[in-house]
Structure formats: C-alpha cells, structure tokens
Amino acid sequence: MDRISKYNVVHKLEKRSLLIAINCVAGLSIFFFGYDQGVMGGVNTARSYVDIMGFGHWDQGLRQVVIDNATLQGGIVAVYYLPGTLFGAFLGGWFGDRFGRINTIFVASIWAIVGATLQCSSQNHNWMICARVLNGVGTGILNAITPVWATETAEHTSRGQFVAIEFTLNIFGVVAAYWIEYGTSFYGDGTSDFIWRFPIAFQIVPLIFLAAVIYLMPESPRWLVKVGREEEARYILGRLRGETGEDQYRSEAEFQDIRNICELERKTAKRQNYWNMFWGIGSGKLHTGRRVQLVVWLQIMQEWIGIAGITIYGPYIFEIAGISAEDRLWVSGLNDITYMLSTLICVFTLDRIGRRWTLYWGSIGMGICIFIAGGLSRVTADAAPGHKTGPGGAATFFVFLFTAIFGATWLTVPWLYPAEIFPLEVRARGNAWGVVGWSIGNGWLTLLCPVMFKALGEKTLYIFGACNALTIPMVWALYPETNQRTLEEMDLVFASDSIWTWEAEKNFKILKEQNPQLVQAARRGQSVVDPETGLKHGDGGAVRGMSLDPTAGGGLGSGIEKEGGTTEHR
DSSP: OTTSOTTOGGGTOOHHHHHHHHHHHHHHHHHHHHHHHHHHHHHTTOHHHHHHHTSEEEETTTTEEEESOHHHHHHHHHTIIIIIIHHHHHHHHHHHHHHOHHHHHHHHHHHHHHHHHHHHTOOSHHHHHHHHHHHHHHHHHHHHHHHHHHHHHSOTTSHHHHHHHHHHHHHHHHHHHHHHHHHHTTSTTSOOTHHHHHHHHHTHHHHHHHHHHGGGSOOOHHHHHHTTOHHHHHHHHHHHHOSSHHHHHHHHHHHHHHHHHHHHHHHHSOOOOHHHHHHTTTOGGGOHHHHHHHHHHHHHHHIIIIIHHHHHHHHHHHHHTTOOHHHHHHHHHHHHHHHHHHHHHHHHHHHHHHHHHHHHHHHHHHHHHHHHHHHHHHHHHHSOTTSOHHHHHHHHHHHHHHHHHHHHTTTTHHHHHHHHHSOGGGHHHHHHHHHHHHHHHHHHHHHHHHHHHHHHTTHHHHHHHHHHHHHHHHHHHHOOOOTTOOGGGHHHHTOOSSOSHHHHHHHHHHHHHHOGGGOTTTSTTOOOEETTTTEETTOOSOOOOOOSOGGGTTOTTTTSOOGGGGSOOO
C-alpha cells in the first residue's frame, strides 16, 4: 500500500468517477494516436514541406503542388507504420507486461514527444524519415498498452462502451488535425514553414499533459496481482467497484477470479515470448497462437475493408462530382466530423449487441456503400459535362455513409478485441500483436493504394467490397463473442482445441460449470466470497482443482494439465 502515492486519484475518487478519470487519461493517449494519423494528410500538400523534403514542386500555372517522387512521399508516411509502430508494439507489449501499464504509458509519452519534436524541426527528408520512425515507435508503445489498461480497469458489463468512448476521442484527434491544418493553410502567402510545422508540433501538447498526469492514475489491479502485489490490487479494485455492501462482495469476487486465473495460467503454460506466442509453443490449453492469428488478421482486415481506399479516393470522387478545390477542403472536413459523431453509435450499441454483430452489420453496410460508390464514380466520370452533379453527389453521399458506418462498427472492435482475449500473463504482448497487424495492414495499403488506383481506378473499390463480404463468414466461424464476459473467462472461451466458434462455446459451457471459482464476478448478485478472508463461503483454504481440460472433470488435483495438455496448440 505504501507504493501507491498519496497524490494518486484512487484515494479521492471511486467507482464511476474513478473510471471516468481513467477513461479521460486513456483518451488523451488515443487522441494523440488519431491526431498523429491525421496530421500528415494536410502536411503532404503544404508547399514549403514538399520543397524541403524534395519530392515535388509548386506549379504556378495549376496553383497546386505537383508530386515528382510519389515513392518518397509515400515512404515518409509508411515508415511511421513499418517499422515504427510495428517495432513500438513489440517493445510496448514486453515493457508493459514486465514494468506495468502506468510506467509504459509514461515512457511512451516521453518517447513520442522526442519524435514529434524532431518531426516539426526536420530540415530534409532523411531527418523526417528518422523522426517518423521514432514517433511511430512511441505511438506503437501507447497503442499496445493503453487499451489493455482501459479494459483491465473497466467492468465487464461496460467494457466495450469504455473503449468506444476513447475511440470517439481518437477520431476527434483526426478532426482536430484536419481543421488546424485548414486554418494554418491561410497563413501568409502559403510559403511559410509555419503552415506544416505548427500542426506537427501541436501533438506535443496532449503528450506533455499525458506524461504529467499518468502517475496520478491507479495501476491495473490485474497486473498487480500478476506480480504479487495483491494488497494494492485489492484496494484499487475496491475503489473501482465499491467498498460497501454488495459492491464489496462483487469486488472481492472479481479479485478472487483474477488470482485464480493467474495461478491456472502459470500451471497450464510455459512462459511465453513473442515467438512462442505466434506459433502457440508451450501454451497448452491457452492456445495463444490461435489468439495471435485472430487479432493480427482482424486488424489487417480493418484496413482491407476499405477505409484506407475511401480516404485516398474520396477527394477524387468529390472532384469529379464538380466540387471545387476550395470546397473540397471543407467537404473533407465535414466528412471527418460525420466520422467522429458516428463513433458515438458504437458507444451505445457495442455492449448491447456484442462484438460479432457489430462487425456483421458494419461489413454489410460498408460493402453495399463501397460497391455503389465505385459504380457511381464510373457513371460520373463517363457522364457528359453538365450531367455529373447528380451521380457525383450520390457517390459523395455513399462516401460519407461508408465512413460513418466504419466509425460505428469496425473502428473500435479490432482495437478492443485484442485487449480482451489474451491471458493475463501475456496480455500486453498479446495486444501488441494486434498493433502489429494494424501496422502491417496500414503500411501495406499506404504503399499499395496509389498503385492500385492508378491501375484499376474505381474498380479498386470493388476489391474492398469483396473483402467486406469475406469478413462475415470469417467472424462467424472463427471469432468467439467476448461481450458481457469477464477477462478471466476468456481462458475458458479459448480452451477448446477446435478453431470453430460453436465448438468453443460448447466447451466454454462445460468448463464454466466445472470451474465456478473462475467465474464468480460474472455471477452478479451472489455473495460468494467472505471479504474478510478472501475465501469462498464454506471453504477452508485456497481454491484447488482448476482445469481448462473438460475431460478432467474439475476434480481435485486436476489443476496441472496432463502431459498431453501442454502440447503445442494453435
């Protein structure tokens, strides 16, 4: 208890007010992520930036920037993801599991401040490339650990809402970046460095604030249990859930679940590094290899369903619709605002309809929109002058609708799911694999999209539409539901040797009955634990007989897996 600072807000706030404080601070990290993603869109068209980086020039006749070296332009953007955020994710996952969630967020904030400082002071493209990689590492660390901290402190009944709110702030960061750049574009005669240096430098502000307040926040009680600091964990969990009446019983039940699952994980699997996690080596019934594959491909498909393509191709649709260059700026900004507001739908639906149904309706809606937008783009391009406004306006509408549906569905779930499904022993490293998938998907498409659109035009959108259709059976068959389940129940959900969701659900029901000591917090309204002793009523000692093998029957002494249970499973 002495290790918790007297200035920590956990001593002053409790329950909902404490959760709101955590959400606001986690939201700062996610806001920075969104801002940093959005800022390069405007920077890439700044006259001074293009001249200094040496990949284009200003055409006085056209009154616009002309790109001479698209590879260099795209490369400066892409190195942020590959190797930047990819390496940062691995580093953040390892650091977060070893040194805690709070320490990791602080280190990442300082790292990102250094990267942003180098970016806004860049004097040539080599300097900028190095700065982008460094900044990407900082972002990767934050993305690997912030969702984990958020999910480990939230209640299982509102965990989705908790993270969805943060991703509303993520898109607010994108919107803020766009409109700040829109404002600076009017500065002077358009040749000043201020037009692009100030928007890049602005991201330092939330990072400084994040670094300043993070040590006033409570550490994850789950990480504290993992490293043996149980007294602190019990106190923080009590402040998060309540310390009186029925709240006290629920808090203690959740604490016991965490302690029991931590013990079971250590008995079930060998210590996991990234290599072993990827291949499922030594994970036994925890099946970490399967979980890694699920989160990596979910993040890759988040990009391939078309949001990157719409972001790149949208301005062209606005252009052929007859929208002037000046008006296209505010139309794009309005699309970003619609995008941000649409994320609020997810806040109110994600914990009601679940992760799977959120992805289903998102894929169906976006697939329809992107096919129609592609068709209308061709009709508009082929239409005679004076007849482009109708189909062009309709294509613009479906760009807006696609973006809104993405914000309400696929934006949040691929970030939430990795933070939910991994064992406590490797949760930060598991979430890091999700960031790796996002880095691969984003970096891949950043380089491929210009080439694809140049070769295929609007037909590229049909490829993204087909990817939307593909995700529906993929999610149905392979991705178990996590909604309204505790983080401790996830080990039971993924204990099946089968990859199919229906087999996982059957196995989960059996294990849930055999291991009631692992699902106490999910049984709302039951006073199952004596808060004074931390023991189940009627128990005389520590819980024993836990197993992830349904054939073991949950009998006494079955807590350590049979030799066959420690084989390598994917």
